Amino acid sequence: MSEAYEPHVAEVTGQGMLTLRADLSAPEITAAIQSATGLAVPQPRQITSDADRSLAWMSSDEAMLFCPRAEIASLLVALSDALGEAFATCVDVSDARRVYEISGPGARECIAKLTPAPMAPERFGPGEMRRTRLAQVATALWMPAPDQVRLMCFRSVAQYVEDLLAVSAKPGGALRVFAD
């Protein structure tokens, strides 16, 4: 009973995001993406990462590239060069979304109060990507590390998401049901 419930919520700033639309099952596409980004194209509901870059599966023809903001312009060029004439669309969407990180004791429970996606350690962990909802808005969840959850939401609802997370992270709300 002594375990604290102290989820820590912080916005991840300086995050660059690129939407990549292309047939993620086509070998020439996956090869081009890998050569331009250095990241393997993820399997469905997965996210691949290397240092400060990650590539998340969003749908069978959409991926989201996370990188430092400063790399956006060069990555757009690199992707354009690598993809050549292939049917693919790459767009900077860094300003359209916000990313938050929830860490500390109770991080999983804090999120599980708001999303129907399973948050138990045996059901969700690093390497996975979940598109779901956070209360009433769309979100996507992933875990950069075993004790950190990141989520993204649209920019216009950032205040709502911050308020949701603040309520959800309030002390006194511990359940202690996840075996982590």
Added chain:
Amino acid sequence: MSTRLAKGGRLIDRTAPLEFSFNGKRLRGYKGDTLASALLGSGQILMGRSFKYHRPRGVVASGAEEPNALMTLGKGATLEPNQRATTTELYEGLEARSQNHWPSLEFDVGAINSKLSKYLPAGFYYKTFIHPRPLWKHLFEPVIRRSAGLGPAPTERDVDRYEHFYWHTDILIVGGGVAGLQAALSAAATGAQVTLIEQTAHWGGRAPVDGGTIGGQSPAAWITGALETLRSARNVTLRSRTMGAGVYDHGYALAYERITDHAPDPEAPRHRLWRIRAKQIVTATGAIERPLSFAGNDLPGVMLASAVRDYAVNQGISPGDRTVVVTNNDDAYRTALALLEAGLSVPAVLDARDAATGPLPEAVRARGVPIHCGTGIATTLGKSRVTGVTTCLQVGEGAALETIHCDCVAMSGGWSPVVHLWSHCGGKLSWDTERLCFKPDPAKAPTGADGLPFVLPAGAASGISHLAAVLTDATEAGALAARRVGTEDMSSAHPHPVPDVSAPQESAIAPVWLMPQGASIEKRGKMWLDYQNDVKVSDVQLAAREGFESVEHTKRYTTLGMATDQGKLSNINGLAVLAGALDADIPDVGTTTFRPPYTPISIGAIAGEARAEIFQPLRHTPMHAWNDANGADWEPVGQWRRPYCYLQPGETQDEAVAREVLATRNAVGLLDASTLGKLLVRGPDAGVFLDRLYTNMMSSLKPGRCRYGLMCNDNGFLMDDGVVARIDAQSFLCHTTTGGADHIHQHMEEWLQTEWWDLKVHVVNLTEQFAQIAVVGPQARQVLSALGGLDVSAEALPFMGWVDGTLAGHPVRVYRISFSGELSYEIAVPADQGRTLWDKILEIGAPLGITPYGTEALHVLRAEKGFIMIGDETDGTVIPQDLGLDWAISKKKEDFLGKRAQSRSHMADPNRWKLVGLETLDASVLPDGAYVLGEGENANGQRVTIGRVTSTYRSPTLKRGIAMGLVLHGPDRMGEIVEIGLLGQGQVKARIVDPVFYDKAGEKQNV
């Protein structure tokens, strides 16, 4: 008089006294008491008044089924009415008030209704609604409104917080009695993920009260061991004070956790609604004892036999010195034994059966208690609490045999399995002719998406009662649930053992639906079925005589089972009486429908976190904070909040709008247009795709140029409009309306994914990537020039063109488009830089009088120019041709969405109402939605209408009312005067005019 016994009470801690108040009176109980047991321990038997007749009522049950002891708890911001005293755990400082009485619980004026009961029969409302009607308004309604009703609604905002929790599990087991515990042990042994929830604070259910041995131990010792095993298992989650509230499709279940009701804590959420996905649900929900229907069975002091022994064993309560037990089964003898054990007197057991010979009756007999077989209660004695009973032959009409003085009657009419959760999602019931109960029919279980059962009952909820059978059944249920979720391999290798059980055998129950069976009408009018709603045997019989054969109809006619307890005690007795009155078998009459929640749950728990600021997500633009700080009078547009206008100190809305319009027409205005939809449509087939979506040609648009387009649905109706910009050979940026952005995105994806999957087109929603700022008015060019970095001359950036560049150091795309008729630039800038650029524009434009304007000024500006607005001029029934937009409908294109529909006869009908301008002769402003009046009346006796107003404003520019409307043959009637109805306030004359009221030649934007 009830009181606390000197010893006993396995759940209470006599070293931890708690003070609480009841109707302002300070009373004392102990930790482990419920409010009901604490009141009984303080001698308070009278706990409320009934709904209709205001009869005095005491507690009748000891659990969730309690119909009488409803309390209002707390006050002010924590007030909560209709809380059951039996499920309210006592805490220090608890404040409770009884309900439904005036002026006091002890003396109630409304109880006179009881004397009038023969004038308030079943169906009273329905009968008197029809005739005599005037009596309702002047007599019945005022009287009934005064006397009916339970607790008061809270008047203050709830100070507590609530939350949801999403939980996924293999097996959800509802009910933590011995059956639930055993089912959990059995299922968990297979390795399945098991979640076990229990509505009370205590595990083990009734077993510790009812006795027997499990695995050679007392039930209490076995429960402790089972809990230890379960708590140490990593695959088991246990949750007490958590009630299974409902079972829904796809293994979805709701559980209601009461976190701080027993120990108020402002830090913690008060209630938590668990939203559970389970592969299998085991309902180990136990059973509820039924009352017996004898005259005066609602007097305080008449209680369920199980409740009497619960209070005695659990909380050390004496319900009275002398308790008469009345029963039709062996189980009630346990109550006699428990009372004898506590040193209390049982003057007699009245057993309606012909003989009582099982081990339990024999044990009672051995203690010297007289057992009167074939005997029932003719009537109870006493006014505000029971003081005795007169006995009678069960087979007779109720002639009194003898009078027995007592201060408690413990009644048992048998047990009904709690089948609610089994039934919520379609599980069917069967009638057990031996045990006289409806029980789950395993052949007709609720089924999931795969057509296979996903709910199974365990223990007493299955319709069995003997402890050994309960534990065997629970073991099998746990194993079966595990087998169904796919952990059967381990289950067959290591089946969980059934513990050895010893408990006395019980002989058969006898059907006793009326006591005595031949009771007179006078007696039947005093036999309560539904305590909370005051429904008696006579009411149900009257309903049957009046032709209400269906149990659902009878329920609604009599209100049987419609109270907050949803008939937990009354249902089976009521339908047995109905079956008797109809000469039908009970299973043929059937039950009413069981619907969630099992017992009422708080609205706060349902809302969860969604209250106050986060009741709904509100979408903010990058300029939201500036808008908010500068007088924005907010208007909801979808989930966005947009400024309707910017109010300056002392200004009215109308004054602000007029100021904003005039400043824009005469100098320069500034609009936060960030909410406009911005969809990037890209790919080799983008042009082909857009030609199919828009009514006009988009593929011919040249890079650097913009075109206004219309989008129709496949029924031809106008759905959205906006400006499309061609970015390059493969790319278009489609602007949509604010409300249409997500919908049109989805519309595009649907066509691409389901119909035109061969087209190579991607759609990316960039709505939120860019802030969009419109600089509008004669001075707009000066403002952009002053910002610097971009040539915005007429030559470099002509009307309907766009350029990329930088403005004041920000990367921008500037569209020269106009929704106002003025020289106008819409500047798209990455959203994170939107606020900075907005501030710079305000600063640079200040000497020119730059004026931010809101949505209403935007509307006025566009209406002055005759531009249509989706949602004003369109309502889902309007086609572009109605709006004179034929110019935007391509004649060359082979096809586009809506083309075929628009050629249907009704769409091509020349009598469709068409868009015109309307100018009142007296310059007044027409009401929105007003009708243009025609001649005569239609078949319904209504005035014929020949048009309606779609947009109407006061034009500050023209200093008069202007309007647009759809009018029959309107474009052919220019200059004609029509009459427009003022929504019941007379009518006004208006002239049909061109919808373009201002700058018809378009000179102002052509600079």
